[in-house]
Amino acid sequence: MLYNEPSPLEVKILTRRFGLPNSTSLDTYLANDGFKAFFKAIEMTPEQIIEEIKVSALRGRGGAGFPTGMKWSFVPRTSPKPKYVIVNADESEPGTCKDRLLMEYDPHQLIEGILIGGRAVDAHKGYIYIRGEYRYLIDAMNRAIEEAYARGYLGKNIQGTGFDFDLYTHSGAGAYECGEETALLDSIEGKRGVPRMKPPFPAVVGAWQCPTLLSNVETFSAVPAIIRDGGAAFAALGTPKNGGTRLVCLSGHINKPGVYELPVGFNLLRMIYEVGGGIPNGKKLKAVVPGGSSCPILKADECDIAMDFDTLAKAKSMLGSGGTVILNEDTCMVRFALRIMRFYAHESCGWCIPCREGTTWIRKLLQRFHDGMGQRSDIALIGDLAKNMLGKTFCPLGDAAALPTISIVEKFYHEFEDHLNGKPCPYEHANELVTA
Ligand SMILES: Cc1cc2nc3c(=O)[nH]c(=O)nc-3n(C[C@H](O)[C@H](O)[C@H](O)COP(=O)(O)O)c2cc1C
Numbered sequence: 001m002l003y004n005e006p007s008p009l010e011v012k013i014l015t016r017r018f019g020l021p022n023s024t025s026l027d028t029y030l031a032n033d034g035f036k037a038f039f040k041a042i043e044m045t046p047e048q049i050i051e052e053i054k055v056s057a058l059r060g061r062g063g064a065g066f067p068t069g070m071k072w073s074f075v076p077r078t079s080p081k082p083k084y085v086i087v088n089a090d091e092s093e094p095g096t097c098k099d100r101l102l103m104e105y106d107p108h109q110l111i112e113g114i115l116i117g118g119r120a121v122d123a124h125k126g127y128i129y130i131r132g133e134y135r136y137l138i139d140a141m142n143r144a145i146e147e148a149y150a151r152g153y154l155g156k157n158i159q160g161t162g163f164d165f166d167l168y169t170h171s172g173a174g175a176y177e178c179g180e181e182t183a184l185l186d187s188i189e190g191k192r193g194v195p196r197m198k199p200p201f202p203a204v205v206g207a208w209q210c211p212t213l214l215s216n217v218e219t220f221s222a223v224p225a226i227i228r229d230g231g232a233a234f235a236a237l238g239t240p241k242n243g244g245t246r247l248v249c250l251s252g253h254i255n256k257p258g259v260y261e262l263p264v265g266f267n268l269l270r271m272i273y274e275v276g277g278g279i280p281n282g283k284k285l286k287a288v289v290p291g292g293s294s295c296p297i298l299k300a301d302e303c304d305i306a307m308d309f310d311t312l313a314k315a316k317s318m319l320g321s322g323g324t325v326i327l328n329e330d331t332c333m334v335r336f337a338l339r340i341m342r343f344y345a346h347e348s349c350g351w352c353i354p355c356r357e358g359t360t361w362i363r364k365l366l367q368r369f370h371d372g373m374g375q376r377s378d379i380a381l382i383g384d385l386a387k388n389m390l391g392k393t394f395c396p397l398g399d400a401a402a403l404p405t406i407s408i409v410e411k412f413y414h415e416f417e418d419h420l421n422g423k424p425c426p427y428e429h430a431n432e433l434v435t436a
């Protein structure tokens with residue numbers, strides 16, 4: 001069965017083979033433009049490939065939105081050291097569930113993107129780092145890799161082109177922090193998954209101290225279409241400097257939850273009401289988490305907005321990893337802040353104090369507050385603690401925990417006050433979706 005009913009508003013580039021009979025097989029892939037981009041890339045110089053990616057205005061789909069072509073150009077491909085391609089398939093950001101579909105329904109598209117990345121930076125070995133909870137996907141990817149080897153699309157002298165590439169899957173153990181690129185590198189090397197100091201960045205000093213091209217599953221999956229149809233065609237789908245389409249994961253209070261491929265810059269309200277069919281039971285919109293739990297929340301009156309990296313940054317939020325969570329008028333925002341902080345306190349790797357202590361302290365305060373034992377001074381304390389984590393932690397997980405908290409305290413201050421007045425929780429009839 002397909003993941004969800006497609007929407008007529010979708011622009012299917014990366015998901016165009018989803019729903020085809022036997023979409024995971026190499027034959028289906030080859031019959032639907034598969035590996036055309038790879039053969040084209042073999043005829044191009046690495047510089048031309050990277051230039052095409054730059055023209056496409058593709059920005060990393062893992063969360064930060066860094067321009068992919070620029071990242072590829074940072075890898076010193078003439079270095080005498082081996083170079084590696086690593087795919088971040090850790091997909092742990094709450095609300096985000098798109099990489100799994102790309103691996104489940106079109107694994108050869110990802111393999112082709114990896115090969116083109118390898119060709120662009122002179123790498124001949126790659127790893128797909130898959131979160132531990134996606135065990136079934138490790139099997140699915142391994143089957144596709146096996147098929148590609150058997151048919152000469154991986155291994156030595158791929159299809160007689162003289163290009164060699166070996167690809168492996170690697171399982172994480174289910175730690176959110178191992179999605180952070182340098183913690184991922186330590187994990188893949190068999191160490192405890194804690195982040196490394198940056199710089200140097202992985203492009204220069206990455207896996208086993210060698211230059212490493214590391215990107216998200218969706219980022220690599222976009223590469224075949226870019227090389228095949230040209231960077232300009234991909235760029236034209238989005239907004240300036242925000243090329244292409246995005247797999248948006250719509251969840252929460254929405255009639256048609258699912259993963260939809262939409263042009264970057266698609267309006268958020270249209271996403272909710274036209275793509276997602278609106279909010280169940282005619283309820284009003286209260287807030288939206290635009291791109292995963294790390295993003296500052298948007299109030300309902302801020303949601304008439306183009307979903308691209310730059311517009312959301314101007315609105316002091318983020319496009320993040322595409323996890324768009326819709327919250328209706330009954331949602332208790334204190335409880336929602338608590339739910340988010342429970343996640344970060346649990347996932348903090350414990351390496352640095354502001355994050356380890358800050359997340360736990362805020363979680364305890366929010367719990368006490370929500371349970372009706374809060375004091376007025378706690379509201380400011382929660383905000384202050386979060387602000388004191390911002391920019392003071394060793395890796396961005398601290399910011400990821402602080403940013404949504406600060407936005408909830410600032411934008412829904414009155415709900416904290418309501419909790420002081422109507423103890424324990426005046427929104428307790430709220431809803432099942434936000435269970436703290
Ligand atoms: C705590 C934390 C968790 C992250 N989790 C993921 C993840 O699950 N998947 C992912 O692709 N990027 C994740 N990232 C971002 C990566 O560090 C990195 O920026 C990304 O994989 C680069 O790929 P891109 O350029 O394609 O976005 C995470 C970052 C942080 C700080």
Ligand code: SF4
Nearest residue numbers: 350351352355393395
């Ligand atoms: S901010 Fe510090 S404690 Fe938190 S996950 Fe990163 S390194 Fe670990």
